[in-house]
Amino acid sequence: MFCMLRMSALRLVWVPVLLCLTHAWLCHGVCVEVDSDTEAVLGKGFKLTCISCKMRGETQASATVDWWFMAKGEAEFTQIYNYADMRGYIMDDHFTDRLHWNGSKNTVDVQDGSIYILNVSYNDTGTYRCYFDRNLFFSNYEFHTNDTKFITINVVGKATRGLASILSEVMMYVSIIGLQFWLVVEMVYCYRKIAAAGEEALRESEAEYLAVTAASKDNCAGVAVAE
Known part of the structure; x- marks a missing residue:
């Protein structure tokens, strides 16, 4: 009888935990910011994660995302990618055919502005800047906001x-x-x-x-x- 009571108590403890985990997977209303990795492997693909969490609600909004890159040893950023109106544009020949949009899809109000680099090279080592430009449209006025994130990556020959x-x-x-x-x-x-x-x-x-x-x-x- 005592053992049965202990097992029942364990079930009571685990049930809320399992319910919380289940609801965490099913819930889409919470935006969680995820830091990007900072180490890329030579010749592999690499995701530059950039998420701007804004409460959208019922307000109409639109956003554009610009990516900039400053190679190691350089002093200025160069624009490499632009995403607007659900279309992406590569802005630097160094990344031609190697950059792909990996963020929000089928929406003009972008919250995930991540991109993916194919066939990483040592020349991709440096600092990347992700810039969100967002407009919220209300009945009487328009609200403008922006957000900037910096990611410094290092390219290595083998994953550590x-x-x-x-x-x-x-x-x-x-x-x-x-x-x-x-x-x-x-x-x-x-x-x-x-x-x-x-x-x-x-x-x-x-x-x-x-x-x-x-x-x-x-x-x-x-x-x-x-x-």
């Missing part, structure tokens, strides 16, 4: 694992091992409780049986004496 990634993996394994150990302890504890309860029930049954047997013998002895 960062300290954060290693620590995350270690913590994951530690959590798994800890959970398994806890489950084993719970199973052993419950097994011992059940075994102890069974032994107690067996002793009570034996005691009752011996008491009944003794009573029967006493009755038989009394009948024999009476005869």
